[in-house]
Amino acid sequence: MRLANLPLSLRVPLIAAGLMLLLGVVASQLVLSALGAVQDARMRELARLHVEGLALALGPAVLRHDVWEVFDTLDRAGATPDAQRLMLSVVADEKGRVIAASDPRRVPVDSDATALMPGAQSLDAMTVGGGDAVIRVAAPLVYQGRTVGRIFSELDVTDLVAERRQAGLALLAGNALATAVLAFAGYLAMRRMLRPVTLLASHMAETTGAPRPIPPQLIPRGDTELGRLFQTYNSMTGAAEAKAEAERRLADRERLVSLGRLSSSLAHEINNPLGGLLAATDTLLTYPDRPDVVREAAALVDRGLRHLRDVARATLEHNRLDRSGLPLTPEDFDDLKLLFRPETLRLEQRLDWRIEAFSAALARHAAAPVRQIALNLLLNASAAAGAGGVLGLAVQDSDGALALTVSDSGPGMNDAALQRLLTDDPVQPGGGVGLRLVRELVQAANGQIGYRRLDATSTVQVTLPGNPPC
Amino acid sequence: MQLKVSRRRMMALAGAAVAVPMRLRAAEPLRLGLTPVFLDNDAEVIARLRDAFGSGTGRSVELVQRRTYQEVTGLLLEGGVDAAWLCGYPYLLHEDALSLLGVPVWQGAPLYRSYLITGIDDPATSLADLRGGAHAFSDPDSNSGWLVTASDLARLGERVDDFFGRTLFAYGHRNVVRAVAGGLTRSGSVDGYVWEALSTVEPELMLRTRVIAQSELLGFPPFVARKDRADTAPVQALRGALLGLDASAAGKAALEMLQLEKVIAAEPALFDGIRARMRDLAAL
Numbered sequence A: 001m002r003l004a005n006l007p008l009s010l011r012v013p014l015i016a017a018g019l020m021l022l023l024g025v026v027a028s029q030l031v032l033s034a035l036g037a038v039q040d041a042r043m044r045e046l047a048r049l050h051v052e053g054l055a056l057a058l059g060p061a062v063l064r065h066d067v068w069e070v071f072d073t074l075d076r077a078g079a080t081p082d083a084q085r086l087m088l089s090v091v092a093d094e095k096g097r098v099i100a101a102s103d104p105r106r107v108p109v110d111s112d113a114t115a116l117m118p119g120a121q122s123l124d125a126m127t128v129g130g131g132d133a134v135i136r137v138a139a140p141l142v143y144q145g146r147t148v149g150r151i152f153s154e155l156d157v158t159d160l161v162a163e164r165r166q167a168g169l170a171l172l173a174g175n176a177l178a179t180a181v182l183a184f185a186g187y188l189a190m191r192r193m194l195r196p197v198t199l200l201a202s203h204m205a206e207t208t209g210a211p212r213p214i215p216p217q218l219i220p221r222g223d224t225e226l227g228r229l230f231q232t233y234n235s236m237t238g239a240a241e242a243k244a245e246a247e248r249r250l251a252d253r254e255r256l257v258s259l260g261r262l263s264s265s266l267a268h269e270i271n272n273p274l275g276g277l278l279a280a281t282d283t284l285l286t287y288p289d290r291p292d293v294v295r296e297a298a299a300l301v302d303r304g305l306r307h308l309r310d311v312a313r314a315t316l317e318h319n320r321l322d323r324s325g326l327p328l329t330p331e332d333f334d335d336l337k338l339l340f341r342p343e344t345l346r347l348e349q350r351l352d353w354r355i356e357a358f359s360a361a362l363a364r365h366a367a368a369p370v371r372q373i374a375l376n377l378l379l380n381a382s383a384a385a386g387a388g389g390v391l392g393l394a395v396q397d398s399d400g401a402l403a404l405t406v407s408d409s410g411p412g413m414n415d416a417a418l419q420r421l422l423t424d425d426p427v428q429p430g431g432g433v434g435l436r437l438v439r440e441l442v443q444a445a446n447g448q449i450g451y452r453r454l455d456a457t458s459t460v461q462v463t464l465p466g467n468p469p470c
Numbered sequence B: 001m002q003l004k005v006s007r008r009r010m011m012a013l014a015g016a017a018v019a020v021p022m023r024l025r026a027a028e029p030l031r032l033g034l035t036p037v038f039l040d041n042d043a044e045v046i047a048r049l050r051d052a053f054g055s056g057t058g059r060s061v062e063l064v065q066r067r068t069y070q071e072v073t074g075l076l077l078e079g080g081v082d083a084a085w086l087c088g089y090p091y092l093l094h095e096d097a098l099s100l101l102g103v104p105v106w107q108g109a110p111l112y113r114s115y116l117i118t119g120i121d122d123p124a125t126s127l128a129d130l131r132g133g134a135h136a137f138s139d140p141d142s143n144s145g146w147l148v149t150a151s152d153l154a155r156l157g158e159r160v161d162d163f164f165g166r167t168l169f170a171y172g173h174r175n176v177v178r179a180v181a182g183g184l185t186r187s188g189s190v191d192g193y194v195w196e197a198l199s200t201v202e203p204e205l206m207l208r209t210r211v212i213a214q215s216e217l218l219g220f221p222p223f224v225a226r227k228d229r230a231d232t233a234p235v236q237a238l239r240g241a242l243l244g245l246d247a248s249a250a251g252k253a254a255l256e257m258l259q260l261e262k263v264i265a266a267e268p269a270l271f272d273g274i275r276a277r278m279r280d281l282a283a284l
Helices: A008-064 A067-079 A158-206 A225-286 A291-319 A330-346 A367-385 A415-422 A434-444 B007-019 B043-057 B069-077 B088-093 B143-155 B173-181 B192-201 B233-243 B249-257 B268-283
Strands: A086-093 A098-101 A134-143 A146-156 A350-355 A390-398 A401-408 A448-454 A457-465 B030-034 B061-065 B083-085 B098-105 B114-119 B134-137 B166-169 B187-191 B209-214 B223-226 B262-264
Touching: A008 A067, A008 A086, A008 A134, A008 A146, A008 A158, A067 A086, A067 A098, A067 B166, A067 B173, A158 A225, A225 A291, A225 A434, A291 A330, A330 A350, A330 A367, A330 A390, A367 A390, A367 A401, A367 A434, A367 A457, A415 A434, A415 A448, A434 A448, A434 A457, B030 B043, B030 B069, B030 B233, B043 B061, B043 B233, B043 B249, B061 B069, B069 B083, B069 B088, B069 B223, B088 B143, B088 B268, B098 B233, B114 B143, B114 B173, B114 B192, B134 B143, B134 B173, B143 B173, B143 B187, B143 B268, B173 B187, B173 B192, B173 B209, B187 B192, B192 B209, B223 B233, B233 B262
Parallel strands: A350 A390, B030 B061, B030 B083, B134 B166, B134 B187
Antiparallel strands: A086 A098, A086 A146, A134 A146, A390 A401, A401 A457, A448 A457, B083 B223, B098 B223, B098 B262, B114 B187, B114 B209
């Protein structure tokens, strides 16, 4: 998992722990470096004393090339308690020939001392930092201001190396513990500090459709950045809620507007049979004893009343509030046609009505939004086509999706109408919300809207993906 | 060297010190030269000897040490010391000027041997096997530490410098043992008395060497004085102290520390063996 993908409440403490680890490593390195410097200085001083002491004692013997004297001095020097660190001392003459060594079996008399010199450190530069348990030191043997030979020594620094290793391990353990404690403390502190942000993030994440304000008791006290952020968020949720409320009211108004436009047509639709009905009842009252006339008048009354019943049922059906769960049926389009046809009759428009989708295909869609989409588009098309215009509605099943195609012979949608239908831009004042309602319903159903103007005909096509059959 | 000082010994030494006549303090100190026999580095032995000779002679005794036999012999001949504990070889070299005061008795006789030693792991079994190796001598005036090996080689028709690849003088029998034990030389010529005595005192050192050859019994290193001063009071006092060393507590303590039994009078014939070796060496 990448660090950037971790939550902020985990990432920040981890970064703090990383920095603490880095600090611990640097501090440990500094301490070890200081310890190494002390050890190096100690070893340099010890080696210098060793060499200078030997030079003082051995000078005359080296000048005489006295093998026994040199060996005796080295042997005695190596036997002192302070010389436990000395593993080997070799004294050579100016030509590099061994005069004597503290271990003659290892370094015989007259052997070549230069073979021992590679890898040997000088007194001024010697260090025990290499990790070797034995370090080699080579130094000139100066007597009375003159270099008369060389001294080669091997020093046992096992204890110093172990001391450095133990110090390193102790530092490592201590720093690891301190880093863990501080990192955990940092984690808790950062969690506490970031808790409001986590709360805000959870509120925003939980928001589905309607932003939920944060309760006042959870808002950090004081004029902190987080407090202001919470206040701003709550203001934003209030604005969003107000906007949603306004949109709901606009939608209701739009429904009322469409009903108002339909009402005149409905009145005409009712008035037409009413005249015939009244004439029929008048005929019945006038000729109650003529069976043929009564039968014909009763039949006329029956057709009129049935027509009125259908109109009343369609109107009720369209305005029913609790329709969200009902599936779409061919009857919904019959109702729609019944409600819409008077408008076309009034404007003397020609309506091309083609419902080609089967019931099974229609049932995969909810009835209410499809009816509302079709009605709004038809009303818009009717208004655009004007008197004597041509309208069309085609409903087809397209690979499980429902395609509603509404066409008209009007001049085409203007930019404002297209903006409402095809974009989410704010609705400009003065325009209706019918087309925007269509867009929102289509979006809610995960559908798509297309507009095309071809051969003096405007076509709006809505494609709605179907839900799996229940 | 580890010294055991019992309460009884301490009381004896204290008694001996009290018994020293008061005139001791006013008399001239008696000067005795010492060669580095074997315990030359042990101040306790020196102190014991001084106490023993002081109580025996009734005089204060100054023990004079030098690094080489030649230096001590020179001091004796020039009168720098009244007497000296020398080796038989330098005694014979200056036999005409020196007289014997006494010879220590070790293991029942005033005799000792010279040992030829090597490192404990060395395969050599005789002097002939050491050809070409490095060899440590004690002192050019030492019988056991030089003359015996040199004369043995002379008897074989060999010269020391030709036979050995390298030789050195360690100026002390103990140093010879150190040189061989430490690997500085392959072999060494050492006083048999010193080697045996050190075996009990410093076994860890001696166990790193082994004896591959021993000489015949030879005269033990004697106490000597100049003939022309042999009859002087200090020398006579010293002779008396030496010969009566085993009779006093301080003397016994010193002898015990030196692992010797007593000091007896001896004739020059005791050193005929050394004399013969000197002749063989000179004949080469």
